[in-house]
Amino acid sequence: MIQGDRILKKSAEMLAAVFIIIALWHILAVFVKNQMLPTPWQAVSEFFGIFRSTLWMHFNASTSRVAVSLLLAAAIGVPAGLVTGREEILDRFLSPVIYLIYPIPKIVFLPIIFLFFGLGDFPKVFMISLIVTFQILVTARDAAKGIPAQNVYSMTSLGANRWHIYYHVIWPACLPKILTSLRISLGTAIAVLFFVESFATTEGLGYFIMDSWSRSEFSEMFAGIIGMSVLGLMLYILVDIIETRWCRWQNL
Amino acid sequence: MIAAEKLSLTYEKDNTRVEALADITFNLRKGSSLSVIGPSGCGKSSLLFVIAGLIKPTAGKIAIDGRVPDRTNPDTALILQDYGLFPWKTVYENASLGLRVRGYNKRAQRDIVMPILEKLGLAEFARHFPTQLSGGQKQRVAIARSLALSPKLLLMDEPLSSLDALTRENLQKFILDIWFRHSLTLVLVTHNIEEAVFLGSHILVMSERPGRVIDIIENPLVGTPGFRQSSGYHQLCSRLRGLLGVVN
Ligand SMILES: Nc1ncnc2c1ncn2[C@@H]1O[C@H](COP(=O)(O)OP(=O)(O)OP(=O)(O)O)[C@@H](O)[C@H]1O
Ligand SMILES: [Mg+2]
Numbered sequence: 001m002i003q004g005d006r007i008l009k010k011s012a013e014m015l016a017a018v019f020i021i022i023a024l025w026h027i028l029a030v031f032v033k034n035q036m037l038p039t040p041w042q043a044v045s046e047f048f049g050i051f052r053s054t055l056w057m058h059f060n061a062s063t064s065r066v067a068v069s070l071l072l073a074a075a076i077g078v079p080a081g082l083v084t085g086r087e088e089i090l091d092r093f094l095s096p097v098i099y100l101i102y103p104i105p106k107i108v109f110l111p112i113i114f115l116f117f118g119l120g121d122f123p124k125v126f127m128i129s130l131i132v133t134f135q136i137l138v139t140a141r142d143a144a145k146g147i148p149a150q151n152v153y154s155m156t157s158l159g160a161n162r163w164h165i166y167y168h169v170i171w172p173a174c175l176p177k178i179l180t181s182l183r184i185s186l187g188t189a190i191a192v193l194f195f196v197e198s199f200a201t202t203e204g205l206g207y208f209i210m211d212s213w214s215r216s217e218f219s220e221m222f223a224g225i226i227g228m229s230v231l232g233l234m235l236y237i238l239v240d241i242i243e244t245r246w247c248r249w250q251n252l
Numbered sequence: 253m254i255a256a257e258k259l260s261l262t263y264e265k266d267n268t269r270v271e272a273l274a275d276i277t278f279n280l281r282k283g284s285s286l287s288v289i290g291p292s293g294c295g296k297s298s299l300l301f302v303i304a305g306l307i308k309p310t311a312g313k314i315a316i317d318g319r320v321p322d323r324t325n326p327d328t329a330l331i332l333q334d335y336g337l338f339p340w341k342t343v344y345e346n347a348s349l350g351l352r353v354r355g356y357n358k359r360a361q362r363d364i365v366m367p368i369l370e371k372l373g374l375a376e377f378a379r380h381f382p383t384q385l386s387g388g389q390k391q392r393v394a395i396a397r398s399l400a401l402s403p404k405l406l407l408m409d410e411p412l413s414s415l416d417a418l419t420r421e422n423l424q425k426f427i428l429d430i431w432f433r434h435s436l437t438l439v440l441v442t443h444n445i446e447e448a449v450f451l452g453s454h455i456l457v458m459s460e461r462p463g464r465v466i467d468i469i470e471n472p473l474v475g476t477p478g479f480r481q482s483s484g485y486h487q488l489c490s491r492l493r494g495l496l497g498v499v500n
Binding site: 150151153154155156157158159160161164168169172173175247248249252 | 301304306323324325326328329330332333334336337338339340341349350353354381383384397401
């Protein structure tokens, strides 16, 4: 019941947000009167017009790249972060390394990565994961560090071993923060995706947008941009679903 | 049951030393209940952690049934100061957690935990999360979790300190009741003089930090009917006030 109400309310809010964006966009487009900025109506009808013929292929390619990158980043960043946050020896050794590497704009390694891994999907996924893993790792580590000792005592006094503590305490306690970092990483991942897809590929929304731009097909370009925002929205909703299912205790 | 001899504990971290316990010696027989009372920060929780085997004393000896305390010993259960419940687990999951980590199967967990929840008036809240409960209910969940392991020694850290007076008196009776019925040995930390007298067959009075034993008082009338109204009860309370330096 309550869950249903919440979903309904969220959808209503989402719809309102979409409406406001479209309204503002429309006003701006009418005001600017330039073919570089189509009206929302033009862009949306272009989106649906070309989705099945050309756009979906690019949409698919981008979606799988981002999804795989995020999964990979979470699969590495979360366990590594949690363990680093809990095991002091590891933390003392790893944290300086992390702090040295974290601030480097890792995108500068793109040429080297292309050199090593060729021009296929893997180097793109690798680049996105590389950047996003650090964000997730640092968040997970700090969340794990912040868990009160009382929680761990309470678990050990029940006879728990190390694995039990990670499974029953560290992981659930950090999950909300991990999901937040996933949301932030999503934005980063899509931004990086756009960048890596504008090189040496003919597939993906990044390529599609840049290509339409170079051909001055602005309605197409905006159809691509809509595609990107739909992609982001889908993944956000996915994270939200995970949160309502796994963190029910958080919003009572 | 518990034999402590010249226990001392010093916390050491990043070059700061905090002396928490000094020269604590006491003996507690099986089936007794020990109230530990002392000023805030004097090391009461630390003493409990030592008894539970979560911290090793810096000096001195402690034995439970002749053995060094071991946190994995299922005969000892500890209830922490803020109940130690996990907000991400339901009442049932919290209560069965001890059994779960000890490898009981689902069926066995259920068969043990449900009757206890029922007895403690928590059955209808089994699927609730701790944040949906009152303070008294949370405390009962923590007790249920400990009882599920059928311990011989129950350690409680200020179990009732954040409860209102009414709930508090009710739960005090409830703890007495459990102590009798499960023939437990009880160690209960409190900063409330009346509570120490009402629940302890022995009362250990601690000094300011580092905690030392000021006195161990025997309280043979504990649990007798009408004890709270008796003159013995009030005399003992005044005596404790004197020992703790509380001005009447
Ligand atoms: N892990 C720790 N590291 C360093 N010092 C600690 C640690 N735990 C407790 N202390 C210090 O040891 C002293 C005793 O702490 P403890 O928690 O045992 O006192 P307490 O009597 O239970 O206090 P309260 O009545 O407030 O619960 C305090 O000065 C506290 O700051
Ligand atoms: Mg304490």
